[in-house]
Amino acid sequence: MRIDIISVLPELMESPFQTSILRRAMDKGLVEVHFHHLRDWAINKHRQIDDEPYGGGAGMVMMIEPLDKCISELKSQREYDEVIYLTPDGITLNQKIANTLSIKNNLIFLCGHYKGIDQRVRDLHITKEISIGDYVLTGGELAACVLADSIIRLLPGVLNDEQSALTDSFQDDLLSPPIYTRPEVYKGLEVPKVLLSGNFARIEEWRHEEAVRITQEKRPDLL
Ligand code: ADE
Known part of the structure; x- marks a missing residue:
């Protein structure tokens, strides 16, 4: 996968891509x-x-000429699956959108600033408008990092245990069940017995029941 990010403040996005999992994904040539x-x-x-x-x-408006020239030059070099504009008035990012984008080859992200971009850039080039939530950031850069992270971690080979992306919260519209590690008892708080039972069918059943219970409690809108 290739992601081209257009921005007036690219330095704002340096560190997320130079650290940890995203860095490793780039070093391995996965993105x-x-x-x-x-x-x-x-x-x-x-x-x-x-x-x-x-x-x-x-407020100011991002001019059409620099954006059109930049996007057109990129498009002349390769085919893009989507040209995505990060903006608070886009569709709200969710796991399904990340899943869909993770199977694409080439993506452009355009980070908005000021009052936004000249409408004609949208008409000419933008194929998807994505928001990361109903609040306004100073620009689209942090939103671009969030979107890129949500996509890149799904690419095969990025996470050590590929299973772990499949069992994330939201992958089946359920939040994750509680998880525990050692010690078995801490300040009187015990790990649920079922997790120590070695009965994997029962453990899976318990995890599903807990996921449903927690989703009902915290995010009933998902059910
Ligand atoms: N730019 C400013 N706020 C934003 C948001 N919530 N999502 C995406 N891009 C943005």
Whole structure:
């Protein structure tokens, strides 16, 4: 998989991709992540990438020319499955969207800033608009990191035990059951006996019952 991220602040995204699992995925060649500084496609010597909105109002608008030039150049080099705009007015990211995107080859992420992008960039290039939740961030960069993380961890070979992605919360619309490790008793709190029983059919049954109970309690909307 290849992800191209277009941003005015690529440095904001350096550390998540230089650390731990995402770094290892890149080192192993399972994913390539390329950052593109939008100012490199600016059309004047001030490297301007935003301008005032037609019709007036507060805030600046990301200009069409640098975005169109950048996206068009990328598209001339390879085919992209999706050009995704990170914006609070997109569809809310969930596990199903991450699953669907994890089987694609080439993705572009466009990080929004200011009041947003000229509508014509959406009309011309954007195939999906994704929000990471009903709140507004200073820009799309952190949302792009969240989206990339949710996708990359699903790529075969990224997690050591591939099973562990399949048993995540949300993979079957249930939250995860409680988990425990040693010691068996801590400050009087005991590990449920069933987990020590060695009866794996019973353990699976218990885990499912707990997952349903916890989902009912915390996120009944998922059921
Ligand atoms: N940009 C600003 N806020 C955002 C959000 N909640 N999701 C995606 N991109 C954003």
